[in-house]
Amino acid sequence: MSAAARAVPASTGRIDRDRDNEVDRLTRLIYLVLGVSAVFFGALSLRPLLEQAPGADFPLVAACWLLAFGVPVAMGALSLWAPLRVLRLLAVIEGVVFVLAIAEWLLFRDGRLPEGNDIPWVITFTAIPAVCVATVARARVAWGYVILVSGLSGWVRAWSSSGVEVRLIGAKDSLYTLLLISVFVGLTIAVRRIATRVAAAAEADRAAYSESAARISQKHERLTVDALVHDSVLSVLLMAGRGSVDIAHLSAYARQTLGRITGLNAPPPANLVPASVLGDRLRTLTAELAPGTAFASNLGARPVPALVVDALVLAAGEALRNSLRHAGLASSAPARPVSRSVDVHDDHGTVVVRVRDDGIGFDAADVPADRLGIARSIVARMSAFVGGSARVFSRPGAGTEVTLAWTPDRPAAGGDAPASFSAMFSMLAPVVRVIIVLFVVVHGVLAFTGPGAASWFPLELLAFLAVSAAAVLCTRAAVNPLPAAQTLGTVALLAAAEILMFFEVTPQDTAAFAHWHLGAITLVLLVLAMRGRNRIAWSCYGGLFAATVAWAVVNGLPAAGGVGLVIRHAGTLLAGTLWVFAARRSMATLTELNRQRTVRDAAELAETTAIQERHAQLARLSTLARPMLERLADAHPLSADDQAECLQVEATLRDAIRARSLFVEPVISAAKAARARGVDVTLLDDSADRPPGDMAPVTAAVAGELDAAASGRVTARVLPAGRDALATIVVDSDRHRIVTVTADGMLG
Known part of the structure; x- marks a missing residue:
């Protein structure tokens, strides 16, 4: 088993915990939005509460109101720091409290509410407990709760209504409540699923990326040791085996090589260093190896992995040494002067090092397969890094150019899973289709049934068709933001519906759901906000608000009466807008956290693997070469057998590399x-x-x-x-x- 494979399980436990944290982060944001929404709906319901609660029962009613709105407000206040088990408990309590509040109304209230004020305060916030349940329960349980509270809401409305056909009014209320809270519950369930899917896909990507990073790190360590063997150990052993260098110089080379081997046991360098460090090191190296070589660098302070800097410096050094050895030599001509240059620059985020000379060049096809200088010390050394590359270009008589490059890698976080909020609609497609059908059916029932049915039936029919077409149009596209043509078409249809209804009903009409178009238009605007057209949605609502107030004043109703007709729908749009903002922000944060954790886990696993591989490689090198290198470092004269042994060790090490x-x-x-x-x-x-x-x-x-x-x-x-x-x-x-x-x- 490889070092990478051995190290993966240790990381997997943390990956699971990270996934939980990512999904929990989204849940916390939902609780925060619920708390803010509860403040708004609680304020809207305060006046109906004071008007509808009888004096004797006011303490009990007030206690129900405080519980119903206090619990979600407490969730919002505690959402960012309280233990999740506490928040989940509060969500369950809110679901139960709402049912108890409705039960209190049915058990202790036996009177009808006055016409025009017959919407009980207790059913003005049905979506909040439904979303609370959706955050803690399975989808089936959440949808069951939606059906339950929708039915109870209609029952309370029928129980309290002072109009005629109270059963029909209750049925209408149940349908409208079902439509409204289905939107929020569907969004909650979809986003929770998306977050879970993204986290699961990110876990798989993180494991794969970490494994890849471990393999790369393992390969890098092998190549680092191989490069040391090639650049130093093999050279010393060849010189000793061939007897081409006097013993004093050979001893110095051997001691220097032993020092380099020992240096590999030093702690690894810092993870990141400024890119300018690369320029400084290459300038120093160039001055030492090839004085007179033109040098240029424009690197700034952006961080670069220290291991990449090491690889670039070593590969560039090998390119310079090759140029010094071969660029001015030709088999049929004497050595000639050679001009060299080293250029280091940042090319749109890619670090590039170029080593050029105008020497005699070479034909790559003529390089023997067993020559390791270019293959191992340059090309393989750079290819060991993700984003690393090396290219050697040369032609006989045209000089040589070695280009080394490294481009930062940004791992994916989430794979093919939907990591953006726009993916919600693809996951919600079946629910969206059901909600669209429900939207059309519900508003058809609201518009065309009961004693409030229009006298100008064609106008109301046209308004109904326009709103229904707008609802279908704004949910058709699969991309976010909603395309401009569909957005403008939706707005035009809503404006037409609003104008038609101004001619159809009066602001003084107190029949239940006489002004159904205001809620329908607001729901479509909510979908526009979800589709990335938040500013347009709120601008349209502002126009709806102003037009409704003006319509009320023109028809003899005080401005406050016009405000009362439309303001309660602002809560729906506000809650939806806050919810969408929180979900989008959470998705973006989740994606970035996944990316950061992927990089972190990969770095940790790569570091562990590198240490294990380095120790293994150095142990092998010490077994094969250190005894002979130590004998050479002692400066003892070499016998013929010693020389033969040096060549044998050199050949064995070459086998290990090639x-x-x-x-x-x-x-x-x-x-x-x-x-x-x-x-x-x-x-x-x-x-x-x-x-x-x-x-x-x-x-x-x-x-x-x-x-x-x-x-x-x-x-x-x-x-x-x-x-x-x-x-x-x-x-x-x-x-x-x-x-x-x-x-x-x-x-x-």
Whole structure:
């Protein structure tokens, strides 16, 4: 099991807790909106309470009022800091209190209310307890409660009405209440589901991103150690094995290399450093390696991961060293002067480092596969990071340009789940269709039944059709905000309905639901606010308010009477607007929290994996190379056997870098023995860290061929994933032959 796999479970527990916190955050905002809405509806119901409560029963009625509005107000006040179990308990209490308040009305009130004031205060806030129940109960329970309180609301209205056909009035009230609270309960259930879905998808993304970050970190540590081996250890061992450097210089190189190995055990650098640190380090490195090289940097102080800075500096240093070694040399001409430049800049958020020279250049096809400078120390080093890349461009006679780049990665938080509030309508589609049908049916009943039916039937019919068309139009599009054409069409239809009804009824009409159009228009405006057209919705309501008051005054009613007709509908629009604002803000916050937690968890897991991998790699390096490096550091003269051992260790380390999946027993021992017999052994791995699941046939075949070779050359190569064959073995000994290893172990 990999280090990444071992570390994942430790993170999963915290991920579950984070998901709960995200959903709970949304619930708290709903409680806050309920508290604010309760203040508004409580204020609106205060006057009806004082007018409708008989003197003897006033203490009991006042206690019901205080409980009915005090509980949600307390929820709002406590929403941001109280334990959620307390808030849930208050929500349950509010649901029960509302039912008890209705029961109190039915049990202790036996008189009718006067005409024009026959809407009991107790049914003016039905949506608040229904939403409270929807925040703590399952959807079925919430919808059951909606049906219950809608029926009770109609019963109380019929019980208290002084008009004729009180049963019809009660039925109308039940239908209208059902329509109104279905909108809020449907939104509550949908947003809770969206939040849960987003959190669950974010959990999966977080685990996948963390696993990916762990693999990248693991690869980075391997490449860091591989680069050290290539840049220092192999060089020292080759110099020792070939006897090309005097013992004093060799000893100094060995001590320096041991120091670099020890340095890898130092604590990891800070997570983030200013980008200007990269410019400063590259300026110093350039001055040390290649004095006279043109240098330019325009990096600012924005944060960059310290590991990325290290990788860019090391890769740029390798590019400079390659330029110094090869740019001025040609097999058929003497060395010539070479101009070099290093440029560091920020390209729209991407950190770019370019190392150029105008030297002799090279053809990439001519670079042997076993050369590691470009492949490992430059390209692989940068590709180990998400957003990292390296490109080497060169042509014979045209110089060389190495471009290193790193672009910050912003992980997704929520995957394909709907992370925005606009996704609510796609999830609510079945409920929206039911509510639209209910809207049309309810307002048809309100408009065309009972003694208040219009004398100018065609005008009321046209107004009804206009409002119904507006309701359908503003729910058709699946995108938010609602497209401009549909928004303007909705507003025009509502304005037409309002004007038609001004000619149809009078403000003095006291029949139940005579002014049904005011509530219908407000409900459609509420949908506009939900569809991202909040300013237009409130502007239209302002126009409706002003027109209604003017209509009342023109028809001989005081301005206060006009205000009374329309002001109670403001509570519906206000509550909906606050609710939508809270939900949108919560969704945006939830998405950002998911992103932050994904980055945090990935960083923690990557750090743990990096430490484990670094220790494993250094332990291997210490076992293979440290004893010989320490002997070289002591400056003792080397015998022929010592030199041969240095070359053997160098070859073994090269195998570990170039052919990681083959660096296992029995291949290691077979390769060492073959080299001791004079066989030229080359082991390569082209599987790109995706070796075959079962390497046993490959390792057995490679070890067998190495054991059988007495001279010549053996080249074993693990092939890229997806091939029919797993590996090829090329043997140049007494005769040339190619062995192909398949998944079933067959040799061809």
